[in-house]
Amino acid sequence: MKLDNTMSAVVTGGASGLGLASARRLVEKGVKVVIADVSEERGAIALEELGGQATFVQADVTDTEQMTRVFDAAVALAPLRALVHCAGLGGPVRVVEKDGSPGSLETYERVVRINLIGTFNALRLAGARMATNEPVDGERGASVLTASVAAYEGQIGQIPYASAKAGIVGMTLVAARDLAQRMIRVCTIAPGLFDTPLLARLPEHVKTALGASVPHPARLGAPDEYASTALHILENAMLNGETIRLDGAIRMAAR
Numbered sequence: 001m002k003l004d005n006t007m008s009a010v011v012t013g014g015a016s017g018l019g020l021a022s023a024r025r026l027v028e029k030g031v032k033v034v035i036a037d038v039s040e041e042r043g044a045i046a047l048e049e050l051g052g053q054a055t056f057v058q059a060d061v062t063d064t065e066q067m068t069r070v071f072d073a074a075v076a077l078a079p080l081r082a083l084v085h086c087a088g089l090g091g092p093v094r095v096v097e098k099d100g101s102p103g104s105l106e107t108y109e110r111v112v113r114i115n116l117i118g119t120f121n122a123l124r125l126a127g128a129r130m131a132t133n134e135p136v137d138g139e140r141g142a143s144v145l146t147a148s149v150a151a152y153e154g155q156i157g158q159i160p161y162a163s164a165k166a167g168i169v170g171m172t173l174v175a176a177r178d179l180a181q182r183m184i185r186v187c188t189i190a191p192g193l194f195d196t197p198l199l200a201r202l203p204e205h206v207k208t209a210l211g212a213s214v215p216h217p218a219r220l221g222a223p224d225e226y227a228s229t230a231l232h233i234l235e236n237a238m239l240n241g242e243t244i245r246l247d248g249a250i251r252m253a254a255r
Contacts (some may be wrong), residue, residue: 001081001234003150008074012061012122013087015042017196018062018146021223022084022230027053029231032077036061036070036087037063047083061087061118061149064125071129079133083126083143084230088115088164090198092157115229119145123175131182139237142185144230145172147243149192153252167191169243176241185240187233192247194221214248221246 009026013019014035017098023046027034031037033054038042043056059066072079089109093103123143130141147168154162168188176186193199193210199220202210211219229246233239 001137003029003031003082003141003234004232005032006078007080007081008032008034009082009084010034010070010074010080010122010126011086012036012118013085013193015046015056016038017086017198018191018194019084019224020046020084021052022086024050024223025224025227025231026084029084031082034074036067045165046200057114061085061122062113064121067121067125071125075129077213080129080140081128081136082234083122083135083141084234085119086121086146087118087122088102088146089159090161093160094157095159103159108163112164112167114219115161116167119168119175120171123171127179127182130184131221135180135183136234137237138183139185140183142187143175144233145188147188147190149245149247149250150189152189155252156255160161161235172243173241178183179189180240185237185242186192187239188225188243189229189233190243190247191226192250193224194223194225209233213253214250217248
C-alpha cells in the first residue's frame with residue numbers, strides 16, 4: 001500500500017508511546033491521521049507535537065458509539081485504508097494473591113476487555129469501512145494490531161494482560177483469512193520491552209536493568225522502532241496474517 005495524502009488512517013492509543021510514534025510517521029508520509037485516545041489532555045499535547053497535522057477524537061476503544069465517531073472523522077477526511085491499534089493497559093493480578101485471596105475477577109475482566117475486546121471492536125469497525133473502498137493495487141486497506149511478548153511468556157502477575165495479548169495473536173490469522181476476500185490485510189506486532197509511558201514511571205536504574213536483559217540490542221526498544229515496523233507492514237502487501245515479535249530476542253523469565 002502506498003501511504004500518501006489520498007488516504008486516512010486511525011491510530012488508537014495515539015496520544016503517547018507507540019501510537020504517537022506511529023501517528024508521527026504516518027503524518028510525515030502525508031496521510032490524514034485521526035488519533036483516538038481516552039485522554040483529552042494527552043490528545044491536545046500530541047496534536048501540538050504533531051504541529052496540528054492530525055485530528056484528535058476522544059474515545060474508549062471498547063465503546064462502539066465513540067469509536068464510530070473516530071472512524072466517521074477519518075472517512076470525512078479521505079478513504080480509510082489503515083488502522084494502527086495501540087490502545088491497551090496492564091493490571092497486576094495473580095490467580096491466588098499473596099494474602100491467599102483469589103485474584104480479582106473485576107481487574108481481569110477490565111484488562112481483557114480493554115486489550116482484547118477493544119482490539120476486536122476497532123478491527124471490525126475499521127474493516128467495515130475499508131471494505132467499501134475502491135481497491136488500489138489489489139488492496140482496500142490494512143490493520144496493524146498490537147500484542148506483546150507476554151502473549152508467549154507472560155510473567156507472574158500478568159495473567160489478564162497475557163491472556164488478552166494471546167487472544168490478539170490468536171485472532172490475527174483468522175481475521176486475515178476472513179478479510180482476505182475483501183482485500184484487507186491484518187498483522188500484529190508483539191513488542192518486547194519498550195520505552196513507553198508505562199515504563200516511564202519506573203526508576204532509571206530499573207529501566208536500565210530491564211534494557212540490559214535484552215540480548216541484542218541490550219536496551220529498551222524505541223517507540224519509533226515500533227512505528228517503522230507498523231508502516232512497513234502497511235506498505236508491504238505480502239505481510240498478512242502474521243504476528244511479528246519485535247523484542248531484541250528476549251524471552252521473558254517467570255518473574
